[in-house]
Amino acid sequence: MSAPVPLLVARCRALPGSAAGKHSLELGRVGESAARVDGIPKTTGEFAYSSDLAAAGMLWGHTVRSRHAHARIRGIEISEAVGMPGVHAVLTHDDVPGEKRYGLEFPDQPVLAIDRVRYFGEAVALVAAEHPEQARRAAAKITVDYEPLEPVVDPERATEQEPLHPDRPTAGHGYLDDPRPNVIRSMVVRHGDPDALGDVSVEGVYEVGIQDQAFLGPESGLAVPDGEGGIDIYVATQWLHVDRDQVAPCLALEPEQVRIHLAGVGGAFGGREDLSMQIHGAMLALHTGRPVKIVYGREESFTGHVHRHPARIWAEHRAALDGRLVAVRMRILLDGGAYASSSTAVVANACAFACGPYRVDNALIESTCVYSNNPPCGAMRGFGAVQTCFAHEAQMDKLAAVLDIDPVELRLLNALEPGDVLPTGQTLTGSFPVAEVIRRAAALDPPEPEELPRDPLRLPGGSGNTTHGQGVRRGIGFAAGFKNICYSEGFDDSCAARVRLFAGGAGELQAEVHCAGAEVGQGVTNVILQVARTELGIESVVLAPASTADVGSAGSASASRMTWMAAGAVQLACRAALEERERTGVDVDVERVYRHPRTWPLDPETGQITGGPAHVSFACAAMKVVAEVDVELGLTRLVWIGTAQDVGKAVNPQAVYGQIEGGTAQGIGLALMEEIQTRGGLITNASFTDYLIPTTLDVPPIVAELVEDPEPDGPYGLKGVGEPPTVVSTAAVLSALRAATGRELARVPVRPDEIVGL
């Protein structure tokens, strides 16, 4: 069945994909810096984001959300709303046609709340009306009779409180059997002799606040009934096929009756892995028989989607006098919020990367994620490794101080290399140049300290202009970190690509590529086209808009996997297409599925590998940061950042630099300013006025070096590049602040009162 794309009648602009682009561009081959294929439509305003779509006869949907963190629902009164002007539908959980619950890994989240709400912002009812304002007014007339319940808000106490999900949705999936209430997953990694003693030991308790992905384009989409009981959903998402597989059962439809099409995505960073408007929009559209558009505002975006898991981490590092790590012990507590989302995988990542890119023969790592009535958490760039990197790098700085060893030397001395064994028992193979990235980042020269007095905008606090910089201290920090590339722990991961080879008007060979890999801004469109041109040896290649209608799953644009997987799939399909055309001499259309090397689950009791590696590949990064702190004002200014990253092979180097710079900025945000604040589970800062994001004045110049050491298992030797900069930058900024202040600074984001008054 093919998709009725013409719906975009009213506003047929350039959809993601390259076919609609009318400006021709020089696009390079693999390894060449090439301009973005969507660059021009994005600078002219032609590029259609999910919020820009429209269709004839379209209604506007609105979602009624809970204002309680935890409450029983005694009843929902909709009759007044139904009679409001312009209103076509008011729906509650009773109207969900199929399965009442969905979820990325476990169906524990109601499409619309049934008998209780478990978080502030949980969807309770839906309205569709002629005008968005009519929908909003009708929504205000829906009365939900709530009986407030005591919210579970302290993750430390959650394991002793009433279970939020008495049916334990994550039990029986092969994880460690942990009978405590509200445990989503707990995991232990035990390696060597965790009781081994060193000559010295350092200890710390670290805390990470809740970070938001804060992609700039809030959630939105358009659902269009196909007139035959099925539905087309145009939406900004990260994984089209898994959206479809969650949506279809809730609508009581076959997967083929639900077609997900990628609309323009205004950033993602993990926050679009979970569903937003997909089922809601489809329910309203199928109910009314009209297209329905839903656009979230910023407040709804903050309250409606998952965030980065906040964490509390206790760590103890033992080392020999010469600096060698002897043993690491760590306990990690993550707050998953009301529903599981991808929490189980975050737990595993936090465990797997707890020790950093260092040789640790003896380790005991425990990681637990609990349900609570705090904001729900799931995927965000760095996925479990960000939290632990902040902790292990603080510990390495402490060790360096105790041992009086240069922090960079200490890291070099312990740097992992191929052949070493990770705490999970996996032997490192392939490319893993930890010492090289550390050396390269350490060798970057920061600028000389600036004189005083100076332009107030070059002082911490900037335009406040309250001091002349008397209280300014400068510090240089350093950090290294690593993370897995691709999915892990036995997940059967794949990516499909389809290539049509045909003779053009003048007989010349042309190609059309289909791949459902989501372009979220990272540049996978370019990757696909560069690979196709390289493999086919022709210039005339177009990429069709991504859709579930005409190609198999590409998997998710997450886990730094999309470039690897899409390149693998397109390479495979191109080679097969050429071969078949060679053999048959006619136009061909072939689809191929690419799989990366297989992985195996970890032992639920010991966290050790079973049967084979748990991870496909790893990428590392190191970063040097220069910061200035005004210890009278408690304010910070980052002066300069230098970083080196292990990328395997850069497919489009300019895009890789962009990923490093952007990923670094998000880590700066977590270090200095970004935190979702809550009171009793209620979010108190759901706006860009109160949730701060780094601006041009907060992000310093960034010097990045690419370390290209080809990964034998990766197509063309490449690795993913999106996450390592975010993993390492929060830790590196904190290291610089510690150097400037001499304080421990064990919590991010750092608050002014923690660096004031030295």
Place this chain on the structure above:
Amino acid sequence: MPEPVSEQTISVEINGETYEQEVEARKLLVHFIRDVVDLTGTHVGCDTGNCGACTVLMDGKTIKSCMLLAIQADGATITTVEGLAAGGELTPLQRAFSASHALQCGYCTPGMLLSAAYLLEQNPHPSEEEIRRGIQGNICRCTGYVNIVEAIKSVAEGGGA
């Protein structure tokens, strides 16, 4: 005191075309531009005046169009991103943003381009510091700003927005 009005007819020139239209008094300028005039290149990122995605030029100055009512633009001349390449020819800033990866998702790009155009008109040869100040009201969540600053610098050095 005059009675409050709920609708008002306004006349606004956008990208060289005049739109005379009855609008609800409560309608924001950004929604007028997007939903009534159907120019969706002007984006909404926050609706609280923080992100700059909705930046347009009004009577030659940058404004955040989510911070004004449509009726406040009565009689004004507005340029949106669609008006930059009015003659079909991309501006040097548009070319530089596209060529040097000064965008990823591109959601911030229209607002960023208008702020950059205004900056270069006021100050054709800004220092890096002045560029950063000129676009501090525009948030980009994807790029870390490095390539955006570079793109603007390259246009300034090349002499003209």
